[in-house]
Amino acid sequence: MSSNETNRDIGHSPSTTNYWNPYLCGVLIGLVLIASYTVLGTGVGASAGPARLGAQIERWIAPTHTAATEYFAGWGEHPLAYYLVFMLVGTFVGGLVSALLAGRVECGVVERGKAFGAVPRLMFAGGGGLIVGFASRLARGCTSGQALSGGALLLTGSLIFVACLFAGGYASAFLFRRQWND
Amino acid sequence: MIETFYGRNALDTPVAFFAALLMGAAFGFALERAGFGSSRRLAGVFYFKDMSVVKVMFSAMLTAILGLALLTAMGWIPAGNLNLMETVYGAHAVGGLLFGLGFVMSGWCPGTAAVGLASGKWDALVFLVATMLGAIAFNELYEWIKPLYNWGLQSEPQFAFGIPTHLFAFGFALVGVVAFYFSEWIEKQVGGEGPYLQSGFLKAYSVAVVAIAATLFVFPGDSDTSYTVARPVLSDARFSSDTVLSAVASGADHIEPEVLADQLVKGDSDVVLVDIRNELEFKRFHIRGAIHVPLVDVIARLESYRDAREIVLYSNGMTHPAQARDQLAMRGFTNVYMLTDGLQGFLDRCLRPVSLFNEPLAPERVHQIATWRSYFLSDTNRPPDAVGPPDAVGPPDAVGPSSR
Numbered sequence: 001m002s003s004n005e006t007n008r009d010i011g012h013s014p015s016t017t018n019y020w021n022p023y024l025c026g027v028l029i030g031l032v033l034i035a036s037y038t039v040l041g042t043g044v045g046a047s048a049g050p051a052r053l054g055a056q057i058e059r060w061i062a063p064t065h066t067a068a069t070e071y072f073a074g075w076g077e078h079p080l081a082y083y084l085v086f087m088l089v090g091t092f093v094g095g096l097v098s099a100l101l102a103g104r105v106e107c108g109v110v111e112r113g114k115a116f117g118a119v120p121r122l123m124f125a126g127g128g129g130l131i132v133g134f135a136s137r138l139a140r141g142c143t144s145g146q147a148l149s150g151g152a153l154l155l156t157g158s159l160i161f162v163a164c165l166f167a168g169g170y171a172s173a174f175l176f177r178r179q180w181n182d
Numbered sequence: 183m184i185e186t187f188y189g190r191n192a193l194d195t196p197v198a199f200f201a202a203l204l205m206g207a208a209f210g211f212a213l214e215r216a217g218f219g220s221s222r223r224l225a226g227v228f229y230f231k232d233m234s235v236v237k238v239m240f241s242a243m244l245t246a247i248l249g250l251a252l253l254t255a256m257g258w259i260p261a262g263n264l265n266l267m268e269t270v271y272g273a274h275a276v277g278g279l280l281f282g283l284g285f286v287m288s289g290w291c292p293g294t295a296a297v298g299l300a301s302g303k304w305d306a307l308v309f310l311v312a313t314m315l316g317a318i319a320f321n322e323l324y325e326w327i328k329p330l331y332n333w334g335l336q337s338e339p340q341f342a343f344g345i346p347t348h349l350f351a352f353g354f355a356l357v358g359v360v361a362f363y364f365s366e367w368i369e370k371q372v373g374g375e376g377p378y379l380q381s382g383f384l385k386a387y388s389v390a391v392v393a394i395a396a397t398l399f400v401f402p403g404d405s406d407t408s409y410t411v412a413r414p415v416l417s418d419a420r421f422s423s424d425t426v427l428s429a430v431a432s433g434a435d436h437i438e439p440e441v442l443a444d445q446l447v448k449g450d451s452d453v454v455l456v457d458i459r460n461e462l463e464f465k466r467f468h469i470r471g472a473i474h475v476p477l478v479d480v481i482a483r484l485e486s487y488r489d490a491r492e493i494v495l496y497s498n499g500m501t502h503p504a505q506a507r508d509q510l511a512m513r514g515f516t517n518v519y520m521l522t523d524g525l526q527g528f529l530d531r532c533l534r535p536v537s538l539f540n541e542p543l544a545p546e547r548v549h550q551i552a553t554w555r556s557y558f559l560s561d562t563n564r565p566p567d568a569v570g571p572p573d574a575v576g577p578p579d580a581v582g583p584s585s586r
Contacts, residue, residue, distance in 0.1 A: 133316020
């Protein structure tokens with residue numbers, strides 16, 4: 001950690017640890033899932049947001065090409081007109097409200113261990129994001145839309161997804177441990 | 183009784199968008215409260231430093247599993263109102279493994295990154311942009327990935343590995359409690375803290391989870407049917423599973439290529455022929471008179487044909503038409519048929535030059551094929567070599583005078 005960086009720059013401020021009981025947060029998320037299934041008839045979801053934004057951007061840049069690609073073409077001419085896009089906006093807003101109330105908004109933080117640089121950390125974040133974006137399409141959802149939402153209905157595919165998610169994570173965790181070294 | 187937006191096919195309305203926004207806000211609030219606006223905390227689960235991910239995920243899943251099981255057992259959510267995602271064993275397994283790799287590399291998943299972005303984290307922003315690029319890459323590679331994407335696709339959603347769902351849910355609750363205590367214990371071993379290990383809270387919470395799971399056994403009407411989430415697609419009031427299953431068994435949900443060809447040549451305007459392949463394939467060649475509707479749009483686009491005598495679906499194979507047929511049947515469509523053997527069957531049986539049949543054909547049949555060929559193989563609409571084997575349709579030169 002270079003001399004002009006503070007604990008704040010790497011997300012180590014004291015206010016960051018004043019969280020609610022994780023079990024009760026989990027129950028709260030479970031209640032949100034129940035509410036979503038009883039009102040919307042679907043679970044929650046997040047990965048559709050960036051994916052559909054990607055489809056819209058590709059449409060703006062190369063409309064004919066995008067219309068000829070089977071996957072994005074299936075989302076129609078207005079991929080952003082979709083309930084999960086609005087849900088992700090809501091997730092951002094809800095997170096913002098909570099973070100503001102708890103005094104946890106700290107702009108410009110690149111969260112990492114003290115002994116790790118900001119640039120390599122952002123490269124890990126980007127590399128992982130690419131893989132997650134791809135894997136979420138393949139699995140038809142992410143931790144929210146597939147693991148939690150499908151798991152809530154005990155869908156076998158979703159349960160397989162969760163098990164493999166943790167297997168993949170634990171199997172490769174040693175490769176990325178240094179970014180959290182203090 | 184609850185009728186959901188999904189059940190009313192109204193998920194694409196402004197009210198549903200607003201409801202989704204509110205659900206998202208509650209979801210984001212809870213994620214942030216749990217500390218999931220922090221990649222360090224999320225990644226901690228993979229190093230046994232901070233097991234919050236396990237505690238939160240198991241709690242959320244157990245709450246939702248038990249809540250939804252009880253609601254459906256009491257009949258409050260009628261079948262057909264829940265979106266049941268398709269089960270694709272291979273894609274879910276490979277997707278999960280890759281996702282785990284990306285998760286531990288980045289320290290984020292999409293929902294938590296939205297909350298991380300709200301907390302001002304640059305790494306969350308970079309992650310989300312990359313997620314978008316990953317989806318674009320998927321789209322560009324889709325043609326090649328398709329076999330993997332559909333690897334292990336089941337004809338209908340599968341539940342709980344085939345174990346009776348109330349049994350599975352109870353077992354899941356027990357596993358959850360073990361996971362809670364293991365998480366607290368290992369946090370103590372690794373970081374010296376296991377805040378809830380000896381607490382009365384965790385004891386009471388664990389007992390409550392198991393007790394609620396146990397009520398699934400004693401609930402009135404407890405059997406396979408108590409878990410109507412398991413069978414909503416086939417028990418919709420507008421759509422009796424018996425009629426569809428008997429139609430499937432007797433083949434009455436199929437239409438033979440010859441029958442369809444005759445109807446089309448006669449100019450039967452009450453037949454709606456629907457090509458659900460991708461746009462490119464459709465542009466290259468389609469059966470004359472077909473309209474193109476992507477699989478994802480069948481419900482919206484075919485609503486106006488609800489009263490047509492026949493809606494005939496075709497694709498390259500039979501899997502996608504069957505999916506579309508199920509979706510439409512669930513919406514109360516009773517006029518949906520699948521073209522037997524798909525486009526290939528049509529090409530083989532109706533448009534193959536007479537000279538390429540191995541067996542001799544009756545004169546009426548020869549005449550029929552000539553009529554069909556002249557109708558379906560006009561200059562503007564000839565199948566390229568890519569569609570169908572060369573010996574079936576052949577290059578334009580081999581088509582013969584009747585096609586002109």
